[in-house]
Amino acid sequence: MKHSLKIVLFVLLLCGVFGADEVKPVSVMEADSVTLTPDPAKIQGFIKLQWWFGDTLIAQTRKTESSIEYEDIFRDRLQLDHQTGSLTIKNMRTKHSGPYQLKIDYSDTNPSYIEFKVTVKESPFVDAIEFVMKTESVTEGDPVTLHVPQIQGDELIVWRFGDEGKLIAKHDLEAKSSPLYYDEERFSDRLKLDQTGSLTITNTRTTDSGFYTVKISSNKPTLYKRFTVTVNGE
Secondary structure (H helix, E strand, O other), X not given: OXXXXXXXXXXXXXXXXXXXXXXXXXXXXXXXXXXXXXXXXXXXXXXXXXXXXXXXXXXXXXXXXXXXXXXXXXXXXXXXXXXXXXXXXXXXXXXXXXXXXXEEEEOOOOOEEEEEEEEEEOOOOOOOOOOEEEEXXXXXXXXXXXXXXXXXXXXXXXXXXXXXXXXXXXXXXOOOOOOEEOOHHHHOOOEEEOOOOOEEEOOOOHHHOEEEEEEEEOOXXXXXXXXXXXXXXX
């Protein structure tokens, strides 16, 4: 019955029965946070606010108290301000892209609807002002492992190479999926990310010398670490 109700509501949304009074596009970078804030004039006199992600109720408030109704893909990321109606989503992933609709119920008039179309984009290279720095030296042909600090298991690990910050590896530990590798032309299957987020380069070459930067994002403050790797010829 509950599943059928969700299907009916989703169809109604698609058909425009509960069409939004306004639609706001929002763009945010992967691993950043975003706050979806309704116009204060829109929520004056409300008796209940409900936030929906697609056809799923994720949070609601009745002025005096708020509740998070759905975790699943959000996993402690949601925070609802019961006074302003603002919904904050922390440490976002691309899977959090989509329509977020706020339903505003009043005591004396029909409900209002505000929709936020959220797009989560892959985070670009950021030359952070403060890095944790480390130097590694290795003989050509030997492996080298670039270690990251202890992690909790829900981090997004992004490795980049060179001054231009070219993406070479990424691992979303929370998703429990396999690591992704890039720039095969340069490294040709010589990169390996383990469950700690550490990066190993096997059969090193002198062309592997340079800067390696890792960005570690979670619900805690983002951490950047940079390695200067020197591969010495035999």
